[in-house]
Amino acid sequence: MKMSRSKAGKHKKNKANHYGIKPAPKPLDGKKKKTVAGGKSKASWPMRLNKYIAHAGVCSRRKAAELVRQGRVKVNGEVVREPFYEVKKRDRVEYKDKLLKPEERKVYILLNKPRGLITTLKDEKGRKTVMDILQGKVKERIYPVGRLDRDTSGLLLLTNDGELAQKLSHPRHKVKKAYHVVLDKPLSKNDLIKIAEGLKLEDGVAEVDEIGYVKDKGKNELGIVLHSGKNRI
Known part of the structure; x- marks a missing residue:
């Protein structure tokens, strides 16, 4: 099975008995080149430690909080384990014995x-x-921001903007992703309805928001929209 992610966006949630007959949006054509955009942002002080680390381009705020709790971050030479510790402008923050500084220029790369x-x-x-x-x-x-499996192709965002990464990746925001799936055999409408009830994976059930046949394609090509961050998707 081949899979590619086409785009993220907001979609209205449908009931399961409607999924089997609704065609999914057409995916991107796969020819989009990577693009880079930059901008300036002003830091506000004091700044929470996990936010400081994210603004330094190390990782997302959520991951930064984990690093802090693990005792891997120092402020002014002392280990701090509180992610919401307020960092002042003149404080020295270190990770892996390297001095961190918030990035002023934000970079956004859309990679196919x-x-x-x-x-x-x-x-x-x-x-x-x-x-x-x-x-x-x-x-x-x-x-x-997020991930695509090794055998999956499609849109991937890379950035040093910790705020944006937090909004896109945290489960509470329920950002949806659209995939174009190519199967080795066709699926019936009944199969689609069953999938719409949820995909059983190794790490739990992935809730499906929309599913349908890709327009003008065979029944072995599907469009699927979901917001679950499970592995093997």
């Missing part, structure tokens, strides 16, 4: 991720990652 790449900053097994494509092209420290 090809299959075969890992969505991570660095792979322990030495496999190619999405960062290999951008090596030497961006001076700011950026990171992917």
Whole structure:
């Protein structure tokens, strides 16, 4: 099964018995090139520690909070384990013994991720990652927002904007993703209705928001919209 993510957006939620007959939006044509945009943002002080780390381009605020709780961050030479600790403008914040400074220039990259790449900053097994494509092209420290599996292609956002990453990735915001799925065999409308009730995966059930056949394609090509952040999607 091949899968590609086409776009994120807001969709009205439908009842399960309507899914089998509603066609999904057409996916992107797969020819979009990566684009880079930058902007300025002013920091406000004092700033919460997890927000400070995110603005320094290390990771999202949610991940930054985990790093702080693990005792991996120092403020003025002392380990601080409170993510909401208020950092003053002249404080020294260190992670991995490196001084952090909030990025003033925000970078946003929309990458048409090809299959075969890992969505991570660095792979322990030495496999190619999405960062290999951008090596030497961006001076700011950026990171992917969300993830696409190795065998999945499609739209992937990379940025150093911790605020945006938080809004897009945190489960409470329920940001939806649209996928174009190519199967090795066709599915019936009854199959679609069953899938609409939820996909059973290794890490739980993924709620399906919309599903349908891709217009002008066979019944082995589906459009599916969901907001679950489960693995193997």
